[in-house]
Amino acid sequence: MTAPSILRGVFAPTLTPLKEDLSPDADRWIAHCKRLLDDGCHGLVPFGTTSEANSFGVEERMDMLEMLVDAGVSPGRLMPGTGLCALPETVRLTSHAVELGCAGVLMLPPFYYKDVSDEGLFCSIAEVIERVGDERLRIYLYHIPPIAQVGYSIGLIERLVSAYPDVVVGIKDSSGDWNNLHNILTNFPGFATFTGSERFLLQTLRLGGAGTITAMANVVPRTLRQLYDNWESENAQALQADVDRFREALAGYSPIPALKTIVAFRQSDPGWRTVRPPLVEFDDEQSQDVLEKCGLCGES
């Protein structure tokens, strides 16, 4: 097998539709994944934060990923989330993704203990790499301190890249902090840096970044792709403004139920609204409200 290429572009952390019994609905999910690729996404991140990944068990996640590949989605376009709190389970999910041929994995640090040291986090990731022990492994670090509370500092990234230059190849920065993203882009020019907020997509590309992995790609993939393909054009700023409009409309809403509501509306499939606890599905009034804010009521 050849080494996977470094990923670039617009990636969707795919929403996970559920059946009434709260189990993941593979059929609706695979259809959604294929639609996103048809609509311009370069690739997918099954089991990111937007996917409610941490609300699913290890077996559920592995089963779903296998079904997606079996359904014909190229693993070369997949970067599944595989970072958990428990070392052996992170190793299990990561090995499974590599064996399926996934181009990369998106790795949360272990996130239960807070105020852990960079040394402890370095050892965590190093243990995963050594235990997986597969030269095809490509890790994209997942930095999302607003939710995980534990993240990758610049010093830690440096140490990981120095120790494992062929394995630790990129990052998704969901800090929401331009200064942090800017620091990563300028300190690690060869790194595949994805912005977790599409607000910074144009700036990220201008500084040589790899693209974006954003929840919004579930609902505005074409708009994001337009910007990605034309970031060097005169139009770029206007395309960024198109992208921004959607996030502004969603401001103040819990993002996962809001995005599921939008997909439910477009697919005329109210079951798409279901979320797994501890998230809470939007009621009819909230759904109507978010659709109006997004200017979607007259869309279909």
Add this chain to the structure above:
Amino acid sequence: MTAPSILRGVFAPTLTPLKEDLSPDADRWIAHCKRLLDDGCHGLVPFGTTSEANSFGVEERMDMLEMLVDAGVSPGRLMPGTGLCALPETVRLTSHAVELGCAGVLMLPPFYYKDVSDEGLFCSIAEVIERVGDERLRIYLYHIPPIAQVGYSIGLIERLVSAYPDVVVGIKDSSGDWNNLHNILTNFPGFATFTGSERFLLQTLRLGGAGTITAMANVVPRTLRQLYDNWESENAQALQADVDRFREALAGYSPIPALKTIVAFRQSDPGWRTVRPPLVEFDDEQSQDVLEKCGLCGES
């Protein structure tokens, strides 16, 4: 089978010793558990925060618990931690504990998503109860906002107790906030309320609380038991002061490596110091330092 009794007393969230390969060491662990019971603990909480629970996989946790019961520790004295982020895994661990005959389980709320609503957390716990579907299930809520960041508000406790009065029977409050603990003790007089900090043990018992589940029980079980048994005596305040002395000595140290260092010293077994990443084992200098602070160097 008869219904389990409501638990009371001094409980140790047992430290988990590791082998060199970072796997849990069942032999050392069982010996430690039995020692704690011999030394005065009323019961044990395998796989609490102090146990590095969330750094272990579901299989590791189930295997260890079975070995402990097989080794002769009565499940009637056990309240294993079973709350994870992923609903099916919380159900699996909880069912397993109930089937083993454990008197209760200590349940973290799902802790990945932050700022979740009480409604979402209620649904999470309700789903677990319905899916386990066993009338022997007794849940002790685990409120530890400094680490989990997600916790049980007074309103949520009220709702859970109203909906499941025979199942949701107690709480461990590790908020470190006396006002919160006081609110729980006064709002829910029939509830088995354990303080997560032994600093509040005397006050908790005076207000009718159930006892304490504290990391310190791994190292000063007798002192804690003394206070528990004599809280109504003239001596009680002095006994509380004895208890407090140990925590004060440990102030500023990362608690899990510090406690493992103390057990390693007492057992003349340096391997006891090992922790699983993201935690970091104390080096010789830190170890020496913590032992001196605790006045332990001349102990054995």
